[in-house]
Amino acid sequence: MITVDDILREKRHSRIITVRMNETVATAALIMKRENISSVVVKDVCRTEGNTVVGVFSERDVTRALVDFGANAVAMPVASFIKRTLTSCALSDSIGTVLRLMNEHEVRHLPVLAEHGLVGVISATDLIRHYLHEEEADVPSGHAAAGAGVVLSALR
Known part of the structure; x- marks a missing residue:
C-alpha cells in the first residue's frame, strides 16, 4: 500500500510554504507565484503563537475572492x-484515503499532520505524478503516453 509518506518522499519541493491568517490575498498570491506553487498553508496568528494549521489557501480561493469582491479582495x-473546517491527512494514510478526503471535501490540497504538527502538503497533482511515474516504470518504453491518456480520461 502506497502511503502519504511515500508520496512526500518523492516530492521535489521539500519546503512547506505557509502564511499567517491575517496576510492579504495579494501577499499569498505573490508568494504562490514566486514559489511556483498552487496553494499555501494558513497558520493561526494569535493562538499558539502562529503554529496551528487552520487551512489551505489556493489559486481557486484567489479566483473566488476576486469574483466575489473584485479589486477589494486583494487587501482582504x-x-x-x-474553509472553516480543516481537512488534513496523516503520513500513514493510503492514497485511496487521501483521494476520498479530497473528493468528499472538494479540495485539491491537504496538509499532512503528524503529532499535530505540519510535516507536508499533498496535492492532487502529487498523486497524478506518482501514478504516472509508476505507469512509466511498469510500461515498456513508448507506451507511457497511452497510460497517461487513461489517467486523464479517468479524471474527466
Missing part, C-alpha cells in the same frame, strides 16, 4: 476565504 485577509 486569507482567513476570509479558507
